[in-house]
Amino acid sequence: MNPFRIAKSWINYRRTMSELASLPSHTLADIGITRYDIRNIASRSFR
DSSP, X not given: OOHHHHHHHHXXXXXXXXXXXXXXXXXXXXXXXXXXXXXHHHHHHHO
C-alpha cells in the first residue's frame, strides 16, 4: 500500500469511529450494533 492510501484509510477509520461513537445507544440498537461492535465496523474501512 502506498502512504497516501494508508492515510486515506486511516482518516476513514477515524471518521467512522467518531460518527458511530457519537450516536446514542438506542440508535445503535435500532441499526443492530452495540458500542462493542463500533471498532470492528470501523476497521473494515481501514482495510
